[in-house]
Amino acid sequence: DVKVTQSSRYLVKRTGEKVFLECVQDMDHENMFWYRQDPGLGLRLIYFSYDVKMKEKGDIPEGYSVSREKKERFSLILESASTNQTSMYLCASSLTGGIFGYTFGSGTRLTVV
Amino acid sequence: GENVEQHPSTLSVQEGDSAVIKCTYSDSASNYFPWYKQELGKRPQLIIDIRSNVGEKKDQRIAVTLNKTAKHFSLHITETQPEDSAVYFCAASSGTASKLTFGTGTRLQVTL
Numbered sequence: 001d002v003k004v005t006q007s008s009r010y011l012v013k014r015t016g017e018k019v020f021l022e023c024v025q026d027m028d029h030e031n032m033f034w035y036r037q038d039p040g041l042g043l044r045l046i047y048f049s050y051d052v053k054m055k056e057k058g059d060i061p062e063g064y065s066v067s068r069e070k071k072e073r074f075s076l077i078l079e080s081a082s083t084n085q086t087s088m089y090l091c092a093s094s095l096t097g098g099i100f101g102y103t104f105g106s107g108t109r110l111t112v113v
Numbered sequence: 114g115e116n117v118e119q120h121p122s123t124l125s126v127q128e129g130d131s132a133v134i135k136c137t138y139s140d141s142a143s144n145y146f147p148w149y150k151q152e153l154g155k156r157p158q159l160i161i162d163i164r165s166n167v168g169e170k171k172d173q174r175i176a177v178t179l180n181k182t183a184k185h186f187s188l189h190i191t192e193t194q195p196e197d198s199a200v201y202f203c204a205a206s207s208g209t210a211s212k213l214t215f216g217t218g219t220r221l222q223v224t225l
Binding site: 031033035040041042043044045048050058059090094096100101102103104105106107 | 114119122147149155156157158159162202211212213214215216217218
C-alpha cells in the first residue's frame with residue numbers, strides 16, 4: 001500500500017550531469033515537499049509546492065529546481081550535479097486546509113562522482 | 114524562519130527503561146509538533162503529534178508533552194523494547210505554511 005513513490009532507490013551520476021528525481025503520490029494531496037537528509041543535519045527542506053505549477057523555495061534551494069505539472073507528481077531537478085549534492089533525498093506529501101503530518105517516500109540515495 | 118533543536122543526538126537505554134528526547138523551537142507561531150520514527154533503511158513514519166492547544170498526548174507507550182511558554186516539547190517512550198531502536202525526528206510547523214522544520218534527529222538504541 002505504497003502511497004508516495006520515488007522512482008529510484010539508488011542513483012549514481014557524474015559531476016555536471018542534469019539529474020531528475022521523480023516523486024508520485026496517489027493520495028490526492030495538495031502539498032508536496034522535497035527534503036535532503038544528511039547525517040547530523042536532519043531533514044532540510046529544498047522546495048515545496050502547494051498546488052499544480054506552484055513552487056516555493058525551502059531552506060536550501062541553491063543548485064536545485066522543481067517542477068509540478070500534475071497534482072500527483074513533483075520532480076526535483078539538479079541542473080548540474082556536484083559532489084556536495086550526494087545525499088539521501090526524501091519526497092513527502094500532505095493534505096492542505098489544516099495541519100497534517102507528512103507521508104514520506106522511501107527515499108533516493110544519490111551519489112555524485 | 115523556524116529553527117528546531119533536538120537533544121540528545123544519541124541515546125542508549127536498557128530494555129524496559131524509559132527514554133526522553135527533547136526539542137526546542139524558535140517561532141512562537143508554530144502550532145503543530147509531530148514526531149517521526151525512521152528505522153534503518155526505511156522512510157520516516159509519523160508516530161505521534163500534538164497541536165498547540167494541547168499540553169500532553171499519549172498513545173500506549175509513547176507520550177508527547179508541549180510547553181508553549183518555554184517553546185519546548187518532548188517525546189517520552191516507556192518500557193522500551195528493541196524494536197524502538199531507530200532515529201527519531203521532532204518537527205514544528207507554523208501557520209498556514211504546512212511545511213515542517215525538522216530537528217537533527219536522535220539515534221535511540223535499546224539494549225537487551
